[in-house]
Amino acid sequence: MNKQRVGLLWFVGSLVFALLMMLIPLPAPLQPFKPYWPALFLLYWSLEAGDQRVNLGLAFCIGLGADLLDGVLLGEQAMRLCALVFIALRFRSRLRFFPMWQQTLAVLALLLNDRVLLLIVRTFAGESLPPPTWWISPFIGAALWPFLFLLMDDLRMRLRLQ
Amino acid sequence: MALAREESSPLFAGTVAGTLRLIFYLALAMVLMVLDHRNGWIWRLRYTTSVLVEPVYRLASLPSAGMRAASVAFSDRKLLTEQNQRLREDLLLANAKLNRMAAVAEQNQRLKELLDTQHSLELNVQLARVIDVDLGTARHRMLVNVGARDGVKKGQVVIDAHGVMGQVVEVMPRTSLVMLVTDPDHAIPVVIERTGLRTVAYGSRDGGFLSLPNISMASDVHPGDKLLTSGLGGRFPPGFPVGEIRSVEPAASGMFLEGRARPAADLDRSEDVLLLHDLAEPVGPPEPVTPAGPPSDLAPAPAPASSAPAPARNTNAAAAASAGTVTP
Numbered sequence: 001m002n003k004q005r006v007g008l009l010w011f012v013g014s015l016v017f018a019l020l021m022m023l024i025p026l027p028a029p030l031q032p033f034k035p036y037w038p039a040l041f042l043l044y045w046s047l048e049a050g051d052q053r054v055n056l057g058l059a060f061c062i063g064l065g066a067d068l069l070d071g072v073l074l075g076e077q078a079m080r081l082c083a084l085v086f087i088a089l090r091f092r093s094r095l096r097f098f099p100m101w102q103q104t105l106a107v108l109a110l111l112l113n114d115r116v117l118l119l120i121v122r123t124f125a126g127e128s129l130p131p132p133t134w135w136i137s138p139f140i141g142a143a144l145w146p147f148l149f150l151l152m153d154d155l156r157m158r159l160r161l162q
Numbered sequence: 163m164a165l166a167r168e169e170s171s172p173l174f175a176g177t178v179a180g181t182l183r184l185i186f187y188l189a190l191a192m193v194l195m196v197l198d199h200r201n202g203w204i205w206r207l208r209y210t211t212s213v214l215v216e217p218v219y220r221l222a223s224l225p226s227a228g229m230r231a232a233s234v235a236f237s238d239r240k241l242l243t244e245q246n247q248r249l250r251e252d253l254l255l256a257n258a259k260l261n262r263m264a265a266v267a268e269q270n271q272r273l274k275e276l277l278d279t280q281h282s283l284e285l286n287v288q289l290a291r292v293i294d295v296d297l298g299t300a301r302h303r304m305l306v307n308v309g310a311r312d313g314v315k316k317g318q319v320v321i322d323a324h325g326v327m328g329q330v331v332e333v334m335p336r337t338s339l340v341m342l343v344t345d346p347d348h349a350i351p352v353v354i355e356r357t358g359l360r361t362v363a364y365g366s367r368d369g370g371f372l373s374l375p376n377i378s379m380a381s382d383v384h385p386g387d388k389l390l391t392s393g394l395g396g397r398f399p400p401g402f403p404v405g406e407i408r409s410v411e412p413a414a415s416g417m418f419l420e421g422r423a424r425p426a427a428d429l430d431r432s433e434d435v436l437l438l439h440d441l442a443e444p445v446g447p448p449e450p451v452t453p454a455g456p457p458s459d460l461a462p463a464p465a466p467a468s469s470a471p472a473p474a475r476n477t478n479a480a481a482a483a484s485a486g487t488v489t490p
Contacts, residue, residue, distance in 0.1 A: 023222035025296040028430055034296070060187050067204065068211065069218060070297055071332075071339070074204040075194030082187045090180070125199055128346060128367045 003160070010159065011053060014041050014152070019066055032133035035141035038066055038077070039084055039114060043107060043145075044152055046088040047096055059085035073125060080117050084110055100146050107145045111138035205332045212334045219295050219305060219337060226294040230433070286439040288312065290320075292432060293337060302345035302365065304328075306435060309336040317397060319438040325403035325426030326350065326391060327435060342429055343404065344370055352404050353392035357382055360392050363404060363423060370429075372405050374421035375413060383410050389423055399438065 018041035026034050042062065046054040063078030070077070087110060088095065095106055115138055119130070198204050208215055234242075290306040297303055308314050310333045318330045320340050328348065332339040341348055348365040352374075359381050366373040377383055387407040393400025405423035413420040 020218070020222050023218070023295045023297075024225050025294050031296075056183050056187050060191070063191070068208060068215060071204055071208060072297070073195055074198035074207065075191040078194070079188055079191035082184065082191065086180070086184045121195065125195075131368065 006159070010156075011045065011049070014045070015062060017041075019062070019069060022066060023069060032131075032136050033140050035137055035144055036111065036114065038062055038081065039111060040107075040141055040145065040148055042081060042085055043088055043110065044149060046085050047092060047149075048153070048156075050092055051089055054085060054089070056082050056086060073121070076118070076121050079121070080114050083117060084114055087113070100149075103149070104142050104145050108138060108142035111141045114138070208332075209334055212336070216334065216336050219293055222295045223293045287321075287436040288314075288439060290435050290437055292435060297339075302342050302348075303331075304340050304342065305337050306340055306437075307337060308437065309334050309338045311335050313439075314338050314437060319398055319402075321402060321436050321438060322427045322432045322434075324428060325405065326398065327425075327427040327429060327432065329397065330437070340435075343372060343425055343427075344429060350398060350404060351392045351394040352389040353400075354383060354407075355388040355390050357387075359383065360394065363389060366422070370425075371408075372423040372425055374407075374423060375418065377410070377419040377421055379412075379417070379419060381419070383407060383419065383421060385409055389426075 015038070018037040021037040025031070042054060042059060059081040060078045063076075063081040064074070066077040066081075067074050091106075095103060098106065115135065122130075288308065290308045293305040293307050295305060297305070306320070314330060314333050316330055316333055320327045320329060326343060328340045328342040328345070330338050331341045343350055343363070343365060345365040346367050350363050351360065352363045353360050359377070361374050361377055363372040363374050372389075385407050389404040389406065391398040391400055391402045391404055403426040405425045407421050407423045410419050410421045412418075
């Protein structure tokens, strides 16, 4: 019982941490290299815990929260995270048993897809095309993925959380 | 346990219900986006949820504030001494300039009194601290730690020691959002200091620069010219430095010259900024004069049928209307 509660706390805590990481600024030259943290953590949880914890409703709520903090356009990240989690959940049974490099490539594809969605939304909102450095972020996210995955998995094992 | 659940959802064929749910959520998100784009709800929502949102900003700005504090704590003595020395020199120079200006300002004041104008050189400002969070809009906006409770209003001008930074666009109870002059949506009326040429400086899409897309071909503009606010439009008070022209070249259309300017303010590095309190003096045609007539309490009493008493003392229009009823 207690263990379950700690597990839930760990889950919620990691998502809140992801939102905070999104807001924390990097020094100006590193700014384009910032990965999209909420997506990475949601991906981890949707691969790890599947739809008993992560579902579309949760992704939508996290996205709305991120939108509220970002203040750009209400619903934008909600839509992106929904699409991301949907794809991840649908191919979960495949993705989980991929070797790490294939999983990383899959994450890269998902993050690139996310950027394309964002580009579409921003174009409809009448904004200009972003600079080429804007496309670096998904690659950084994918490069960080193995470390994030192993770290989170290791911590989960150590804490013996579900 | 995991395997047992796997069987209920076959490997690759997703269920129809899942797809329907996705469509539902995507549609919901799109409706929200369209409504927000049209009405700007997100700021009203943020204002109402500011109890939750503002602490998160403070929390997210802690690491960079900590870094700054650490850099002060661990920076070596020599660096600090140098910085201190430089600041002292700056202060000395600024004080010397101020002392020289004081006489000129005094004279200016007297001359202006002679001319019977209201323009003043005094600044009524409020100090604010920048909250360092990443708002995901390519660094064209920033949060400051004063809000509606501190008397901040939408449209106030934000400056730093070197020039105009931008203006307040959204206000929450304890924080407010500032749009920087380099935002692509921002425009500021400027005048070139050397020649007095008036034009408009827009934010640029590639960030960090101002763009002046419509300088006429014949005009005399060189790299190095300083830009000041012109005060036209009534939002920015006149005479504040905005930037310095870096390059001038013919625009793609061939009809105008296009200038690029570097903002004068330290947009990336400022920690403390100033919010101007008095808005710019109104520019434009003088206000309509209230027509001289008999005092309004001599006007015939309004018919008792009109239930709402007209605020005749307050508005010019009402005064004019009541005067109009008397004159025949």
